[in-house]
Amino acid sequence: MAQKNNSQSKGTTPARDVKYYSNKFWRLFLYTLGGIFLFFLFASWGLFGAMPSFEDLENPDSNLATEIISSDGVTLGKFYNENRTAIKYKDLPKSLVDALVSTEDERFYEHSGIDARRTFGAALKLGKDGGASTITQQLAKNLFHGEGSKFLPFRIVQKAKEWIIAIRLERQYTKQEIIALYLNQVDFVNGAVGIRSASKVYFSKEPRDLNVEESALLVGMLTNPSRFNPNRFPERAIKRRNIVLGQLVRNNHLEESAKLILEKKPIKLDFHPESHLDGTATYFREYLRDYMKKWVKENKKPDGEEYDIYGDGLKIYTTIDSKIQEHAEEAVLAHMKNLQEEFWIQQKGNKNAPFISITPEETDKIIKQAMKNSERWRILKADDKSDEEIIASFSVKTKMTVFTWKGERDTVMTPLDSIRYYKHFLQSGLMSMEPQTGQVKAWVGGINYKYFQYDHVGQGARQVGSTFKPFVYATAIEQLGMSPCDTIIDGPFVIRKGRHNVTEDWEPRNSDQKYRGMVRLTKALAQSINTVSAKLIDKTGPEAVVALTHKLGVTSDIPAQPAIALGAVDITVHDMVAAYSTFANQGVYIKPQFISRIEDKNGAVIYEPIPESHDVLNKDIAFAVIKLLEGVTEGGSGERLRTQGGGNGDKRWTGYPYMFTNSIAGKTGTTQNQSDGWFIGMVPNLVTGVWVGCEDRSARFKSITYGQGATAALPIWGYFMKKCYEDPDLQISKDKFEKPENMSIKIDCYTGGGYSKPKDTTAVDSLSNEQQNTEEFDL
Structure with a gap:
């Protein structure tokens, strides 16, 4: 009996056991469920780490690339951290x-x-x-x-x-x-x-x-x-x-x-x-990137923060036309490959190749500067290497991949040799623009952005040679009341020391060392006669030419010296194309425009530029300059645009059958020692400038045959325009330039109805002043 009581005192009945464990189970279940609930609740509150807010969910940070879009809707490239x-x-x-x-x-x-x-x-x-x-x-x-x-x-x-x-x-x-x-x-x-x-x-x-x-x-x-x-x-x-x-x-x-x-x-x-180094319009995209870095500082978000061009998913709608850009790149590559082959041939036997007419000391200075500008120098300098150690490393052979016109090539050479190798390559810059809108349609800054990242359109200013002369002629027409039909004597001419701040007597010579006697301005510009340009700037004064050139949009510093009449001034392709476009736009300058609008990732327009423009010349003067420049392609250095081939009788140049018959105004330019070759050509709705030369001015052709603008640059323009005309969707004009009504300047020199080259220009240009009924300027 006592034993039973002990059992009852120590234990429980079966019913009580079930109830006990049942309560314990449900208590544990509820605690577990509550714990899970609290766990998820605390997690949602962010106690275990930050959780996205409603705004974050509404606008997730996607790190979107900025897209660069052409005027015809093609993606040219992107700026991104993640593509x-x-x-x-x-x-x-x-x-x-x-x-x-x-x-x-x-x-x-x-x-x-x-x-x-x-x-x-x-x-x-x-x-x-x-x-x-x-x-x-x-x-x-x-x-x-x-x-x-x-x-x-x-x-x-x-x-x-x-x-x-x-x-x-x-x-x-x-x-x-x-x-x-x-x-x-x-x-x-x-x-x-x-x-x-x-x-x-x-x-x-x-x-x-x-x-x-x-x-x-x-x-x-x-x-x-x-x-x-x-x-x-x-x-x-x-x-x-x-x-x-x-x-x-x-x-x-x-x-x-x-x-x-x-x-x-x-x-x-x-x-x-997809890479920043490859694809279409690589030089333009890099120019645009630099522009956008400045743009984001001046154009903030509504909350005051800067836009991130690498992550905000902007869409930059540009004025570049993908087809025109493609034709431009194709033209540059096609011609430069041929021209480079001739350059290699001419450099054979040159112990100082590719440099000509400079001393060993000058060559050494160029090479050392290239070494200091190299990525190798920057990296080794960051590793605290001495200049002597770095210079020594340039003489150690190493494996590298180099650019060739037949594709990339794996080779072994010293970095020093690679510098001299790359100095051999001819470079080019091309920009094409609508003169009436300022919209840039093509931008080719070089031959290969991966290996040559210097932009020869917007970055590199080079001596412009005779392409500067139209600015002198325009000043003379405006300041002196001259016309394309006026005559002037092509003969020996000297500007004495002290005049126009000349420090010593300056006697310009014609490139062919010949004089032609009495010539019309039409022929003087077509034949690019140096003495005539010198006489005109002597009469107008260099200051007037400089002032007009700046009004035409040229931003370079230009010395007020008579020598600028022959093009002794450095200007970018970008500025030269804009300046020439003013003539095609009836004297109104429009600043080159390469962005049409920018949208945010939601499609809202956040920027739409307003074109910048101002009057420079009246319509009559602008058209008179156009007529002068048409003379260049009718009977001057640009005449080969009307012919079957690219010139020089070389089979490599026969692939340029231009045979243009439409109105073309243009000017070639060649600088001293053939360091720079230029051609700027215009049709009514497209102005295109081309420059060709080596990175260093002392690296050049030995003779003017291949170094002149008519051979080095003009074929690119011709090939480019031929491709554009073959694409009717581009609607590149073949019309004549629009002539202002009631022209006040005489332009019809030979007939009553516009410029027409006579059968015997020598006879006409040799007429006396009285016979031509034209004022002679005794300068």
């Missing part, structure tokens, strides 16, 4: 969306961010068959917290945050928007971030143009882009692509018979990795 350009769901092909959902998240349209069935299954298998992340969860991870830690407690916290963000994203966006956001975020390697970049890099097409097998290939990369990179591992990529095709069949988006055909197809890539 990502966002697109909308409507621009995605159905095959791509179906492949993504079928492979990554079959119940995507059924869940609200978390697939409970997949999550429970993954938990039972302890994740051995992979995770259960939905597309929305993957988007949450990509947008807001990345890969994170592999340490289990931290991973649990990160997974909880991922679930919370996924649910919020589902509330914030439609299913279609989530798919677009996800595909815009994915890194496809090879510099392709986002589906648009991937489509352009791997297939050179827009996403909407992807076919089924291409869509499957890109979706297959999502599991591990590096492992299934089709450019490096095509066999792996094919196997993975075929798995995706199988998923399309499983989800009734593709017939089995079609899958059997597609999975046998090889991968056909059109692989073009």
Whole structure:
């Protein structure tokens, strides 16, 4: 009896045991449930790390590339930290969306961010068959917290945050928007971030143009882009692509018979990795980048912050026409390849090649300066190497890849030899512009941006030679009341010491060392007669010519010296084209414009430039200069534009059958010792300037035959315009320049109806002053 009482005192009845454990279970369950609730609540509050706000979800930081777009809607390039350009769901092909959902998240349209069935299954298998992340969860991870830690407690916290963000994203966006956001975020390697970049890099097409097998290939990369990179591992990529095709069949988006055909197809890539160093308009894009760096400091966001040209997803709509740009680049490369071949030939036997007529000391100075400007010098200097150690390193042979006109070449040479090698290369600059709008249509700053990054359009000012003479003639017409039909004596001429601040007697000579006697201004400019230009500037004064040249938009410092009449002044291609455009635009200068508008990532216009313009000359004077310049292509140094070939009887130059018959105004220019060759040509709606020369002025052709502007630069203009005329969509004018009504300046020198070259110009130009009924200026 006592024993029973002891049992009852120590234990409980079975009913009480059940109640006790039941209470304990439910208490534990509620505590666990409460703990989980509090865990997720605290996570949502950000106690375990920052969570995205409503504003963050509304405007996720996508680090979008800035896109550079041509006037005809072609993407010229991008500025980016990550090469990502966002697109909308409507621009995605159905095959791509179906492949993504079928492979990554079959119940995507059924869940609200978390697939409970997949999550429970993954938990039972302890994740051995992979995770259960939905597309929305993957988007949450990509947008807001990345890969994170592999340490289990931290991973649990990160997974909880991922679930919370996924649910919020589902509330914030439609299913279609989530798919677009996800595909815009994915890194496809090879510099392709986002589906648009991937489509352009791997297939050179827009996403909407992807076919089924291409869509499957890109979706297959999502599991591990590096492992299934089709450019490096095509066999792996094919196997993975075929798995995706199988998923399309499983989800009734593709017939089995079609899958059997597609999975046998090889991968056909059109692989073009996007780089700042490659592609179209590389020199222009770099010029634009420098411009935008200044622009963002002067044009702030509404909140006062600066725009980020590498991450804010701006769209810069430029005035560049992709077709005109393509023709310009093709023209430069075609001619420069031929010209460079001749340059190599002429340098054979030159012990100081490519330099001519300079001392060893001057050569050494050029080479040493190139060494100090090199990347090698900068890097070694940063490593605290002495100048002596750095100089010694330039004489050690090393493996390198060098530029050639037949493609890149792997070789072994000393860095010192590579400097001299690159000094041999002729460079070129070309800019094309609409004179009525100021819109720049083409910009070619050199022959290869990867190897030669100095821009010879907007950056490099070079001596302009005879292309400066139209500014002298325009000043004479304006200041002295002259006309293209007036005559002047081509004979020996001296400006004495002290006149126009000349420090010693200056006696200009004609390039052919000949004098022609009485000549009209039309012939004087067509034949680029130096003595006539010198006489005109002596009469007007250098100051007047300098003032007019600056009004024409030239920003270079120009000395008020008579020698500028022959082009002894450095000016950029950019400024020369703008100045000549003023003549074609009836005397109104318009500043070159290369941006039409800038939009933010949402498509709102944030900048639209206003063209800058001012009157320089009246219409009559501008047209008179045009008529003078037409004479250059009718009977002067630009006459070969009317002929069958490029000149010099060399078979390499016969590929330039111009045979232009339309109105062309232009001027060649050649500087002392053939260091610079120029041609600036105009038709009514397009002005194009071309410069050719070596980086160093002492590297040049031995003779004027190939170094003159008519041979070095004019063929590029001719080839370029020929290609433009063959493209009728460009609508490049073949009309005559518009003649002002009631012209007050005499321009019809030979007939009553406009300029026409006589059969015997020598006879006409030899007429007496009385016979020509024209005033002679005794200067």
